[in-house]
């Protein structure tokens with residue numbers, strides 16, 4: 001670890017009057033470009049810290065089933081957390097993409113079982129799929145995101161996969177977005193673009209901290 005921490009810029013290429021869809025795309029582009037700057041070593045360290053942070057969240061400590069995700073290389077890494085949850089006996093569900101981005105889930109049984117079916121696609125478990133409604137089993141959903149703001153507005157990859165999946169959630173289940181620290185935006189001056197279908201998240205976890213949102 002270097003002793004000097006350089007503040008990471010927080011891009012906000014949103015111009016008044018811009019269409020919401022365009023504003024989302026500009027933000028995704030700017031934030032993705034910044035994500036590419038982390039080394040493999042920094043990513044591995046970040047994944048360990050993220051596991052410590054997420055394991056400290058009371059809703060996660062109490063959960064019997066967590067719907068998580070298997071990270072692609074630029075996303076906050078999840079493997080240390082997935083293994084810790086599994087070792088504690090928590091059921092861990094991971095997304096499985098069906099045809100046309102259909103939303104399905106399967107159990108995580110260890111990293112040996114994860115396979116990237118095509119370059120750029122998230123790794124997926126090889127076991128039996130459980131159906132779209134399996135998300136109802138989850139007490140907590142850890143949702144990958146590109147950014148989140150203090151109201152709980154989440155900016156995702158742009159497929160609408162999570163917005164649709166979260167409509168099947170059991171009432172009372174908690175949704176926690178996972179991002180890097182500089183991707184948490186203060187809605188007072190840099191609100192993220194919001195559309196009708198966007199489902200707000202309850203909290204955000206980063207590699208350095210977590211907090212409740214909205215309220």
Ligand SMILES: Nc1nc2c(c(=O)[nH]1)N(C=O)[C@@H](CNc1ccc(C(=O)N[C@@H](CCC(=O)O)C(=O)O)cc1)CN2
Nearest residue numbers: 069070071072095118119120121122144157159161162
């Ligand atoms: N790790 C992870 N899993 C996730 C999501 C996510 O954001 N992150 N999703 C959140 O919604 C859902 C699906 N997201 C997807 C993300 C990309 C592609 C995809 O087709 N990617 C391109 C390659 C793009 C690239 O190179 O960056 C491709 O295969 O052609 C498909 C689904 C469910 N699982």
Ligand SMILES: Nc1ncnc2c1ncn2[C@@H]1O[C@H](COP(=O)(O)OP(=O)(O)OP(=O)(O)O)[C@@H](O)[C@H]1O
Nearest residue numbers: 024155156157158159160161162163164167197198
């Ligand atoms: N509940 C829904 N029902 C139907 N269409 C939806 C729903 N949610 C999102 N969509 C569609 O999905 C598209 C992408 O949505 P959006 O830009 O909010 O994705 P995202 O939340 O950033 O992505 P993701 O959830 O995959 O990470 C939108 O064009 C929207 O019309």
